[in-house]
Amino acid sequence: MERQHLVIIGNGMATSRLLDELHSRDANAYQVTVFGDEPGGAYNRIQLSPLLAGNTDRKSIQLKSSLWYKNHGIRLYSNDAIIAIDREQQTVVSQNGLRCRYDQLILATGSRPAKIPAGNQALAGIFDFRTEQDVERILNRSAQSRDALVIGGGLLGLEAADALASKGLNVTLVHRGDWLMNRQLDPQAGELLRAELAQRGIRFVLGDEISHFEGLEQLTGAKLKSGRRLDAQLAIIATGITPNSALARSAGLDCGRGLQVDDLLRSSDERISALGECIEHRGRTFGLVAPIWEQARLLADRLVRGLATPYRDAPVPTKLKVSGINLFSAGEYLDAPQLQSLTLCDSQSGSYRKLLVRDNRLVGAVLYGDVQDGQWYFELMQRQQALGDLLPQLIFGRACCLDDNPDVPDTTATAITQEIAV
Amino acid sequence: MTHNTESSTLTTCPYCGVGCGVEARSLDNRLIAVSGDTSHPANSGRLCVKGSALHETAGTEGRLLYPQIQGQRVNWDTALDKVADTFARLIDQHGPDSVAFYLSGQILTEDYYVANKLMKGFIGSGNVDTNSRLCMSSAVAGQKRAFGSDTVPACYDDLDQADLVLLTGSNAAWAHPILYQRLARAKQARPQMQVVVLDPRRTATCDLADRHLALKPGTDAFLFNGLLSYLAREDALDHAYIDAHCEGFDAALAQAQRQCPDLITTAAHCGLEPADVQWLFERFARTERSLTFYSQGINQSSSGTDKANAIINCHLATGRVGKPGASPFSITGQPNAMGGREVGGLANQLAAHMEFDNPKHLETVAEFWQAPRLATTPGLKAVDLFQAIERGEVKAVWIMGTNPAVSLPDSAQVRRALQQCELVVVSDCVEHTDTTALADVLLPATTWAEKDGTVTNSERRISRQRGFLQAPGEARHDWQILCDVATRLGFGDAFAYRHPADIFQEHARLSGYRNQGSRDFDISALAELSRAQYDALAPIQWPVTETRPEGTARMFADGRFFTPTGRARLLPIEARLPAGQREDGDFVLNTGRSRDQWHTMTRTARSPRLLDHCDEPYVEISQRDAQRLRIRGGDLVSLAALNAEYIGRARISNQQQTGSVFAPIHWNDRYASHGCVDALVAAVTDPVSGQPELKQSPVRLLGLRPRWQGMLLSLDSIDTPASDYWSRVTLAQGERYALAGFTERPDWSDWARSWLPASADLIEMLDSHANHYRAAAFRDGRLLWVFMASCDAELPPPAWLATQLGRTLNSKERMQLLSGRASEGAPDQGAIICSCFQVGEKRIRQAMKGGATSVESLGKVLSCGTNCGSCIPELRALIEHA
Incomplete structure (x- = not known):
């Protein structure tokens, strides 16, 4: 009997993970075809910043070589985007004119950089920071630039700024928020981060936005809403991501901010499923890998084994290493009148911790510097553990609390057990 | 002088009245170790925890190093001139009684001798008193009333030989640990020995006791009156002894019988079970070798002298005085309380156990000293002295080696007095105490380990204290400072001592001068000691005379006393309750020592080890009171009286009687905000001895709820x-x-x-x-x-x-x-490599050693690299460079 045909649109990290999950269950369950709009096999997009900084190379960040797809009997069409889905014919149509029939279709089209409302964005020298090709173009431009502008004070913008600064450029980062990473960090941690990166030579303009870019063909600078003007021959826009749902939308699938999927990750067409940054599940979109890995696992279970385990969106702590600085943030992170906050701050070494407590329960943690206890705090939040006398000691971490509190969950012990079970 | 080799010195411990021998080892002018002197009869090589920590307290940190006037450093001449000029002017304008010395049971006999001679013989005032007033003056008065002399009849050997030991008003386990341990060993060796503790508190001393009688605070004299009355009833008296050697028996017995006619009445007075009282009395009646060991619990009372005599009455009536294992035995608190008394260091003594009320004694001393204006009447006793200072009658006081702002009762009054006194001179070895804070002139004195002289312990044993460290800064010996002032006052010829041995010789000569057996204190056999002999002097018990050159272990075994008739006196004692009026809800405050601290902590608080035992002011409270007042152990509680407050941690204790609390005497303004317990004690004194009632004061107790x-x-x-x-x-x-x-x-x-x-x-x-x-x-x-x-x-x-x-x-x-x-x-796992799973470099290297040598296997063991995968290049690098 001929195998069912599984077509996957998009060849990013979600697809790479899904292929591994499918293959680990049954290599021959489907005839698999993958379309990707970038050249070559999947690579680790998270490693683009080290690639920009020159701390790694393209080979090292490759997740799957062309040979891998061949060896695993997967047809890969790279550098070729799908432009239409014919749901009645169960067929997809590529930019290059390829038509391909599917029994099951997976959309893993990812996301694209968010737009900013600045004028004059078509000038040469203004880049997104999303793909290997972006990195290549930025590197070419940086060789002939003195001043660089990075727009966006989130993780990606900071990584880009640090990478450019390490190449000797004068880097100014412009961020709309009042402090860096204002979606993950509280003002104090954001300020510590700013101070540390400022020591590496990066300048920061906070609470401001680009009004318009300046230059004729080539970028020469930017005017800010505050009226301030900055020289720049190179600009990177890294203000966030937007799900890529245009293709789905044009195919008539239900879309909100992203392609809407149910708990089994099915779109409004039951032959079409989706995962990753392109989807919207119960109103939520995704940007971190952990939930996407979970989606890949459940999707593979359903496609191969027929298991219908619903996807549940679990809270995820943000564990980041920004340019070598460790950060952790989970749950609430801003002070509020009804919250009790405990902070521990070492002005000298720039270490910082904040815990937020409501009704004697931990509801948020922000760690800067030493983040080893992050997972444990996250666990306490999940368990809704009553804190009691533990409170003043809690901020010093697991080891300090375990010594004389046998009731406190020792999550590392659990983790070790799990590791052994693997 | 430089010491660069280790040297060893035999000397005497500066703490309690046991007077243990100490072997001190020093190197480079530092005391590096102490051990007990095995040749010293007081302790045979043993030391208590305080003594064993002496080397931890001998540092120069916190020492007073230079003379100061109003807080400004000055040279010695300026300071001494200031003292001498002011004293001279005041004596000239207001008479000799406008000045005073207040001394300490810590200073040496030689220092005491010079101070006493200067004040009583040359300035012409009796105003020399000492903190020994707070410690054993009632015992002294009791002995003088009974024996005609301030004589302790017993010796430490009696602890080994007694068959019944009554410890009353003594927590020897903490206050005199070496004697307590000696008693414990004796009891172990002779299990037939009975030990009874009479104390309102169940102290550590009770561990040794066959029976503890927790009598009502301050009722000891009722008990001993009851005992005398019982002994008479049961025909257990030694009538032959009474007839041959005593007087006053009938009156004493009549009074005792009036107050305590029977066991039931006695027991009721004392809050004891009649059966327990009977048990005790029977024991005493039939045990020839009975020793009554008493201390501050008896002395520090408004009727302390009567209590001492109530005890002595029972011993006289049974003939048990100065016999092996049978005596009343007063134990002093301080290392040289007895030495101070020997030279006349109390305001109501003249010198060398001679008395103001004896014209022959006045004549003897005046002649011996060639004193130009010998004081002929007693001076002011401690509490009276500080009250006279506040009234402006005494205008200059020189305080040596003691901290009256903490240790005297009603310390607020003492502080007021010192604040307004025209001249307060303090010579001390410590710079900052509650008293030095009130001084006009500070004189740096040497301390233990630096000075030479003698001390006398509770069994009349004179021991040498030997210096082995150089004095720091400009510190001088107390006797030198006194001689310098005496010289400036124009008495240089009489104070031209060059060495403590010179002073000791003179002191010994005076003790034998015109004595011929008329006075108990006689060490004339030591009057001709050369300096080398003085340095080598082995511990010896006075009297030391031509007929008793080896000293004297026990006194009065022959039944001859130093009263005019030669007979011992029994005193009619009307037992009295503590003077303090308790209002409803008041508690009885008992004060005393804590095991590892000494006095106002100037020395012991320097040793962290000694503070381990208890490190904060505390209040012991009975279980029932604590429950009633909802006080938990460790809570802060307040004691209040006389507009003063003491704050300490509650210790819920089954040692404490309901309605009574105990607080230690040691803390003060240097060590706590509200640690001065004597501030709560009214300045009520014994009418005979002048000793203040420090043991039974009314206080209010309040549990505190700190914010x-x-x-x-x-x-x-x-x-x-x-x-x-x-x-x-x-x-x-x-x-x-x-x-x-x-x-x-x-x-x-x-x-x-x-x-x-x-x-x-x-x-x-x-x-x-x-x-x-x-x-x-x-x-x-x-x-x-x-x-x-x-x-x-x-x-x-x-x-x-x-x-x-x-x-x-x-x-x-x-x-x-x-x-x-x-x-x-929290194991340090090194720099975080995998952020997702918080895996650090050290953990990864460990796993690699354990065989995980690929990214995949590391991922299986540690999960690192299995989430976002960003760390995989770093993992690879670690593997490659392993």
């Missing part, structure tokens, strides 16, 4: 912490403070910065609800202080934090520091 409690460890000493309550403890490095606030919770961060040593390098833990605050400060990277406060949770134990003071911490240790505990529990 917050905290602790501070600091390298720098903080003069006055900015909290409502504080107490201080010395650490090996730096100091530790317990703190509490009773009113508003402060605005922590600003408040801490306002009084703690300033530093820009701070770690802070803040709580938006302000229930907790913790902070640490660093100076040049070294931990300067740690402060922790909490409104509702317990603070971490301080021991580990204390070890961190002065250390340079790495960034991880800095973040752990405020947890208050070692962070060994």
Whole structure:
């Protein structure tokens, strides 16, 4: 009997993970075809910043070589985007004119950089920071630039700024928020981060936005809403991501901010499923890998084994290493009148911790510097553990609390057990 | 003089009245170790915890090193001129009684002798008194009334030989540990020995006792009156002895019978079970070798002298005085209380056990000293003296080696007196005490380990104290300072001593001068000691005379006493209750020593080890009272009386009677905000001895509910912490403070910065609800202080934090520091490689050693690299470079 045909649109990290999950269950369950709009096999997009900084190379960040797809009997069409889905014919149509029939279709089209409302964005020298090709173009431009502008004070913008600064450029980062990473960090941690990166030579303009870019063909600078003007021959826009749902939308699938999927990750067409940054599940979109890995696992279970385990969106702590600085943030992170906050701050070494407590329960943690206890705090939040006398000691971490509190969950012990079970 | 080899010196311990021999080893002018002197009869090589820690208290930190006038350093001449000129002017204008000396049972016999000679013989006033007044003056008065002399009949050997030992008003286990242990060994060797403790408290001493009779506070004289009356009823008296050697028996017995006609009445007076009283009385009646060992619990009373005589009455009536294992035995608190008495160091003594009321004695002393204006009437006793100072009658006082602002009753009055006194001279070895704070002139004195002389212990044994360290700064010996002032007053010829041996010789000569057996104190056989012989003097018990050159173990075995008739006197004693009026709800405050502290802590608080035993002022409370007042162990409680307040930690104790509390005497303004317990004690004294009633004062007890409690460890000493309550403890490095606030919770961060040593390098833990605050400060990277406060949770134990003071911490240790505990529990796993699973380099290297040598296998073991995969290049690099 001929195998069912599984077509996957998009060849990013979600697809790479899904292929591994499918293959680990049954290599021959489907005839698999993958379309990707970038050249070559999947690579680790998270490693683009080290690639920009020159701390790694393209080979090292490759997740799957062309040979891998061949060896695993997967047809890969790279550098070729799908432009239409014919749901009645169960067929997809590529930019290059390829038509391909599917029994099951997976959309893993990812996301694209968010737009900013600045004028004059078509000038040469203004880049997104999303793909290997972006990195290549930025590197070419940086060789002939003195001043660089990075727009966006989130993780990606900071990584880009640090990478450019390490190449000797004068880097100014412009961020709309009042402090860096204002979606993950509280003002104090954001300020510590700013101070540390400022020591590496990066300048920061906070609470401001680009009004318009300046230059004729080539970028020469930017005017800010505050009226301030900055020289720049190179600009990177890294203000966030937007799900890529245009293709789905044009195919008539239900879309909100992203392609809407149910708990089994099915779109409004039951032959079409989706995962990753392109989807919207119960109103939520995704940007971190952990939930996407979970989606890949459940999707593979359903496609191969027929298991219908619903996807549940679990809270995820943000564990980041920004340019070598460790950060952790989970749950609430801003002070509020009804919250009790405990902070521990070492002005000298720039270490910082904040815990937020409501009704004697931990509801948020922000760690800067030493983040080893992050997972444990996250666990306490999940368990809704009553804190009691533990409170003043809690901020010093697991080891300090375990010594004389046998009731406190020792999550590392659990983790070790799990590791052994693997 | 430089010491560069280790040397060993035999000397005497400076603490209690047991007078143990100590072998001190020093190197490079530092005391490095102490051990018991095996050749000393008082202790045969044993030392208690305080004595064994002497080397930890001998540092020069905190010493008074230079003379000061009004806090300004001056040279010796200026300081001595100031003292002598002021004394001379005041004596000239207001007479000799306008000046006074207040001495200490800590200074040596030679110092005492010179002070007494100067004041009584040359200035012409009896105003020499001493802190021994607070310790054993009632025992002295009792002995003088009974024996006609201030004579302790017994010796320590009697502890080994007694068949019944009554310990009354004595917590020997803590206050005289070496004697207690000797008793314990004796009892072990001779299990038939019975030990009975009479004490309202169930003290540590009771561990040894066959029976503890927890009598009502202050009722000891009722019990001994009851005993005398019982002995008469049961025909257990030694009538032959009474007839041959005593007088006053009939009156004494009649009075005892009137007050305590039978067991039931006696037991009722004392709050005891009649059966227990009967048991005790029967024992005493039939045990020839009965020893009554008594101390401050008897003496520190408004009827202390009567209590002493009530005890002695029973011993005289049974002929049990000065016989092996059978005597009344008063044990003194201080190392040289008896030495001070020998020279006349109390205001109501003249010199060498001679008395003001004996014209022959006055003549003898005047002649011997060639004294131009010998005082002929007694001077002011301690409490009276400080009251006279406040009234302006005494205008200059010279305090030597003691801390009356803490140790006298009604310390607020004492402080008022000193504040308004025209000239307060304090010679001391310690710079900052509650008393030196009130001084106009400070004179730096040498201390134990630096000075030479003699002390006399509780069994009349004279021992040499030998100096082996150089005096620091410009410190001088007390006798030298006194001679310098005497010379400036124009008495140079009579005070031209060049060495303590010169003084001792003169003292010994005076003791034998015109004596011929008429006075108990006679050490004339030692009057011709050469300086070398003096230095080599072995411990010896007085009297030491031509006929008894080896000294005298026991006195009065022959039944001859020093009264005019040669007979011992029994006194009719009307037992009285403590003077303090208790109102409804008042508690009886008992005060005393804690095991490992000494007096006002100037020495013992320098040893962290000695503070381990108890490190804060405390109040012992009975279980029932604590329950009633909802006080838990460790709670702060307040004792209040006389407009003064004492604050300490509650110790719920089954040692304490309901309605009674106990508080230690040691703490003071230097070591606690409200630690001066004697401030609660009214200045009520025994009419005969002048000894204040420090044992049974009415106080109000209140459990405190602090708004917050905290602790501070600091390298720098903080003069006055900015909290409502504080107490201080010395650490090996730096100091530790317990703190509490009773009113508003402060605005922590600003408040801490306002009084703690300033530093820009701070770690802070803040709580938006302000229930907790913790902070640490660093100076040049070294931990300067740690402060922790909490409104509702317990603070971490301080021991580990204390070890961190002065250390340079790495960034991880800095973040752990405020947890208050070692962070060994949190394995340092090195730089985080995998952020997703928080896996550090050290853990990865460990796993690699364990065989995980690929990215995949590391992922299986540690999960690293299995989430976002960003760390895989680093993992690979680690594997490649392994």
